[in-house]
Amino acid sequence: MYAERVLSGMRPTGSLHLGHYHGVLKNWVRLQQEYPCLFFVADWHALTTQYDDPHGIVGAARDMVIDWLAAGVDPRRATLFVQSKVPEHAELHLLLSMMTPLGWLERVPTYKDQQERLEHKDLSTYGFLGYPLLQAADILIYRAGKVPVGEDQVPHIEFSREIARRFNHLYGREPGFEEKVSEALRRLGAKRARRYGELRTHYQERGEQAAIEAAQRLFDEVPDLSHADRERLCGHLEGTGKMILVEPGALLTAAARMPGLDGQKMSKSYGNTITLREDAASVTNKLRRMPTDPARVRRSDPGEPDNCPVWQLHQVYSDEDCRAWVQQGCRSAGIGCLECKQPVIDGILREQEPMRERAQPYLDDPRLVDEIIADGSGRARHLARETMREVRQAIGLDYA
Structure with missing residues (x-):
């Protein structure tokens, strides 16, 4: 039962880009066909680094859910909810904090890395130190057996397993x-x-x-x-006791590096993104202005595809015949850079078209999004309450 349950979440960052689609959402769409899935907006997690400017979180969350729906995430197949609408997450986080050694939090690999990367922010807060424990509570409260992650996130899953193991060891031996x-x-x-x-x-x-x-x-x-x-x-x-919290497993997903407009990984921080629902004219303009192989100063100069950011996009959007055409045409100067870009433009617009169509009803009537969130949050809260009932009983806080 629990072994098949999948849980995954995203911080609300507003409109998502094609990197999110190829790195996460395509996988979600596939998983919802195979497993009972819960996908949530991690709005409390956003506060760990955005506590001084939280006002845009609600709007960003709604935009992000629309992008999920546009990408093909189906609320009839998966449960879509907002973390803060299920307060049991916070209760479990609090109770787990009572038994979690401080050293466990300080040794999480991303703790110091994030502090260094975001050195312009004051992250000397408990919320930031404790976010891996909140993340563990997010997973453990649904007894999720599978959490889709990349290799770099496996330590977070192992941390959640250690927390579950410690809790079950401390509280799993009921009388009789x-x-x-x-x-x-x-x-x-x-x-x-x-x-x-x-x-x-x-x-x-x-x-x-x-x-x-x-x-x-x-x-x-x-x-x-x-x-x-x-x-x-x-x-x-x-060989333990009553298994109150289930140890989750990492569902490893293949790394999908979606190149941005400058050849680096697509990221808002690099300013090199194309959003999922960006209009066709803007997409076309961005791609036409993309930098190419600097050796091709004139149309007649031969180029090297491996030195061109556009070639990276061809590897995502073009078939084998088209890639062969690019390789031969670029090196012989038989095609110009604008010609080379056109199949990529066509491929991205073709990918985006159904996304815009799926998103339109929710843009026309935002209440539909609110209803999906309310329904999903209600279903998630029902599951969370079941877990918390047993957690309280195990600890001895089940007041009559």
């Missing part, structure tokens, strides 16, 4: 745990209980991860098995 496990096994029935015992042996003696997934499928065969009993049986299988 062994007796309750025995009761849960009786509910499985004799045949399934024997199979469960075999899977437990496979995991604890041989470390077979597949045994955990097989056990989850076994539990699915017993529709009246309570959520609490499932968690007890999972914890017993893994």
